[in-house]
Amino acid sequence: MPDRISRRVPSERQKKAAFFRQLASFAAAKVAVLFFFTLIVSAPPARAAADQAEPTVLSQTELTRMVEDAVTPLLRGIEDRVTFEIASPSVLENRPACTAAQVDVPPGQRLWGQIMVTLRCFAPDPWTVYVPVYVRRFGTYLVTTRPLRHRETVTARDVRPVEGELTTLPEDVVRATSEAVGKELRVSVAPGQPLRSSWLVAPLVVRNGQNVTVIQHGKGFRVETEGRAMNSAAQGEAVRVMLPNRQVIEGSATADGAVVVE
Numbered sequence: 001m002p003d004r005i006s007r008r009v010p011s012e013r014q015k016k017a018a019f020f021r022q023l024a025s026f027a028a029a030k031v032a033v034l035f036f037f038t039l040i041v042s043a044p045p046a047r048a049a050a051d052q053a054e055p056t057v058l059s060q061t062e063l064t065r066m067v068e069d070a071v072t073p074l075l076r077g078i079e080d081r082v083t084f085e086i087a088s089p090s091v092l093e094n095r096p097a098c099t100a101a102q103v104d105v106p107p108g109q110r111l112w113g114q115i116m117v118t119l120r121c122f123a124p125d126p127w128t129v130y131v132p133v134y135v136r137r138f139g140t141y142l143v144t145t146r147p148l149r150h151r152e153t154v155t156a157r158d159v160r161p162v163e164g165e166l167t168t169l170p171e172d173v174v175r176a177t178s179e180a181v182g183k184e185l186r187v188s189v190a191p192g193q194p195l196r197s198s199w200l201v202a203p204l205v206v207r208n209g210q211n212v213t214v215i216q217h218g219k220g221f222r223v224e225t226e227g228r229a230m231n232s233a234a235q236g237e238a239v240r241v242m243l244p245n246r247q248v249i250e251g252s253a254t255a256d257g258a259v260v261v262e
Contacts, residue, residue, distance in 0.1 A: 055099040055123070060092050063101065067092075067117050067131050070103040074111060080139035080166065087114060087132040099123045111135055113167055137166045141194055142174045148189045153203060154180045159195055172197040202234035206253045213258045214241055214251065229259070 058066075067086060075082045086092075098121035109115045117131045142159040159180055166173065174180050174195040183200035206212055206229050216223045227241035233253040240250050241259050251261035 057097045057099055058101060060095070063092050063095070063098070063119065064089070066101060066103045067119060067133065070105055070117060071115075071133055071135075074105060075135070078111065078137065080137045082111075082135060082137050084133055084135045087134040091129055091131055092119075095129065096121070096125060096127055098127070110171075112137060112171070135167070138164065139166050140175060141166060141169065142177065142180060144189050144191050144193050144195055146191050148185055150185055150188045152185050154183050154185065154195075154200070156181050169194050170196050170198075174200070202237075204232050205235050205255060205257045206231075206233045206239050206259065208232045210257075212239070212241060214243070214249065214261060215258055216261045218262075227259070 064086065071084055075084065100123040101119060101121045104118045104120070106116065106118060112135060114132055114134050117133050119129050119131055121127045140161050140163055143162055145158055145160050148154065148158055156177055159174075159177060161177065174197050179197065180195055180200060182203065184203045185199055186201055187199050189195065189199065208229055208231050210229045212227055212229050214225050214227045216225075225243060227243045227249075230240040230242055230248070233239045235253055235255050237253055238250055239253050239259045240248055242248050249261055251259040254260055
């Protein structure tokens with residue numbers, strides 16, 4: 001007699017219980033996933049928190065460096081040796097906190113001696129301070145070697161070049177021998193004095209009332225005649241000349257005292 005194999009068939013009640021258990025398990029898993037994503041979305045990103053950190057307050061050293069960095073490029077084109085310093089560092093002391101600033105050098109200033117630099121703070125509270133900067137320039141200039149009289153013509157032996165600070169000297173101090181030799185003095189000058197271009201004048205090569213040679217030339221011709229100068233002039237300056245027929249013409253004085261009419 002063959003063995004009888006018996007199988008237990010689940011009842012309808014057991015089937016329903018198993019179905020509800022699976023449904024509850026699925027619902028719990030779904031709730032867990034939703035809770036996990038809720039935590040991710042609600043948590044602030046680390047980078048966002050870092051971006052919201054307070055800005056750094058600029059120190060006095062950093063503000064000083066900003067002023068120096070603004071002035072330095074302006075001095076690069078100067079041929080003379082140049083140095084500069086903040087004339088009153090105390091103006092940057094005990095300033096209100098600043099996290100964003102800008103430095104400007106107002107245009108039109110002579111880069112010689114004291115100049116003013118504007119430092120503006122924008123945050124957290126705006127404020128402005130004017131920083132004095134002293135620019136020193138060093139180079140070659142001429143001094144006289146002996147007493148020179150009014151209307152005396154300067155020679156190469158009358159001046160000598162020296163090296164020193166130009167900042168405290170007049171702006172028109174003569175820098176090269178070629179700028180002085182052959183010029184006449186408007187004033188008397190003591191020995192050892194820095195020579196100024198305003199003291200010099202080109203010597204007159206034509207004087208008022210003097211008879212002069214008038215040279216007229218053009219393409220393929222040259223004519224010379226005599227006339228009388230109606231004004232004094234240095235080389236290259238304009239001269240009015242009356243010709244023998246009383247016609248008045250104008251030309252330029254040459255180094256040898258003639259008048260050239262183009």
